[in-house]
Amino acid sequence: MDDLKYGTxxxxxxxxxxxPVQYAPLFLFPTRIVAILKWLPDYFFPWNTIFAASAVAYWAWxxxxxxxxxxxxxxxxxxxxxxxxxSVLFFYGAFELHLYVLKRQENRFKYNGKFPAEQKSKxxxxxxxxxxxxxxxxxxxVTIWTAIEVAMLWAYANGHAPWLSFAENPWTLAIVALIVPIIHEFHFFCIHRLIHTPFLYKWVHSVHHNSVNPSPWSSLSMHPVEHLLYFGTAFYHLILPSSPILMLYQLHYAGFGAIPGHVGFDKVEVGEDKLVDSHAYAHYLHHKYFExxxxxxxxxxxRWFGTWHDGSQEGEARMQERYRKRKEKLAARKARVEMGGAAE
Structure with missing residues (x-):
């Protein structure tokens, strides 16, 4: 398949x-109903459907x-x-085997042309x-994922978390199911900004960012503190009107859902003419530029907080302008400190 039909x-x-990367139309104003309806299939298929189905399978078996x-x-x-x-071994391993071991699509649609196995690093x-x-x-x-899963299931079993039955509350549970990805996005953004503060970045988040050229196994390669914060997304279900299945969906969205963002390829070839979008480019740019x-x-x-990069030249210019202003502030602060020291 010719990836140059889709990129450079x-x-x-x-x-x-x-x-360039486009935001989902869900939170664009004024509301664009037609755009939302066209986007909805991408919201459900394939990833969210896979993670939801895995939660149902877990609950059943x-x-x-x-x-x-x-x-x-x-x-x-x-x-x-x-x-x-x-489950992680087979799910993550399938992507690793297909894309990085057997290299069935070589470097077609691969953001970074090199493969991690080709590079050694201390x-x-x-x-x-x-x-x-x-x-x-x-x-x-997997240890912290399981610990949080156990804690939440114990809480449900002992009546410490709101557990609604589908028969009595179908619409409430349907709404919560629909917003599971939104909960994840909000939670991820908040904890991500937190662990990019200097102290936490140095001692915690830098472990994940060592994988500048991420691959499937980079998805959950984190410091234990970051694992705890990341999988903590399940704790929202201690206060939300929810159910154990939806809590599992939330956990699976975090655990299995880390794969698309770190797979390293924009599209995964399935057969000779089928492509599945990873929607990974926005997060790849985060690994590339950090901030x-x-x-x-x-x-x-x-976009609201001024840290959006859509991969375009305009996005690059915005990022460079933000870096320039920050350097000017740091230089001005340093000059004031030096002037204060000279005055003494």
């Missing part, structure tokens, strides 16, 4: 889409009986960890991005 490739082999979860026990906790780990354990990312995913990521696109493109939070 520079001399380094890096690919970029021809069209994985989650223990309510009576079992009323007391914390090593047996059912270990069972949930094992299922989460196996920033990673064993100087390998892949080994480092895999170990952090399973040692910390843009703290959210994705569902809610225009970055």
């Amino acid at each position: 490739r520079n001399k380094r082999g890096d690919w970029a889409p021809s069209e 994985v989650i223990p009986p309510i009576e079992t979860m009323q007391a914390l026990g090593i047996g059912w906790i270990a069972w949930l960890y094992a299922v989460n780990a196996i 920033a990673f354990w064993f100087e390998s991005q892949n080994i480092d990312n895999v170990l952090r995913t399973f040692l910390s990521g 843009v696109n703290y959210g994705d493109a569902l809610i225009p939070l970055d």
Whole structure:
């Protein structure tokens, strides 16, 4: 498939889409009903449908009986960890195998023309991005994911979280299901800005940003503190009128949903003529430039806070202008400090 029909490739082999990243029309004003209706299929398919279906499957075949979860026990906790780990291994591993091991679409639609395995760095354990990312995913990521899952299921089983039945509250639960991605986006933006503060970035978030050229296993390669903040999105369901299935959907949206943003390819080829959009470019630009696109493109939070980069020349100019103003402020502050010291 010819990826140059959809974008351009520079001399380094890096690919970029021809069209700038667009925000979802959901929060554009004045409201554009036709645009929203055209966008809705992309909201549901394929990713949100996959994550919601996985939550239903977990509830049907994985989650223990309510009576079992009323007391914390090593047996059912270990069972949930094992299922989460196996699910991550197969889901993440499928993308890794297809795109990075077998390289079935070579570097077509790949933002960074190089592959992580080709580069060694002391920033990673064993100087390998892949080994480092895999170990952090399973040692910390899946562990904290499971711990929060266990805590929430225990809370539901013991009546500490609002649990609505679908039979009695179908519309309320439908609305909560619809806004699960919005909750995730809001939460992710807030904690992302928090961990980009100097202290937390140095000691926590820099672990994730070591993967400047992200791949599937980079998705959950984080410091344990960031894992706790990231999967903390499930705690909204302690106060929302919700259900365990929707809480699982929220967790799966975070856990499995990290893949599209870090897959490293704009489109995944399925067969000879089918393409699935990853919608990863906005987050790829965050890994590339660090201080843009703290959210994705569902809610225009970055636009509202002046940190949006859509991949266009205008977006690049806005970013450079923001950097220039910040340097001027830092230079002015330094000059005032030096003048104060000289006066003494």
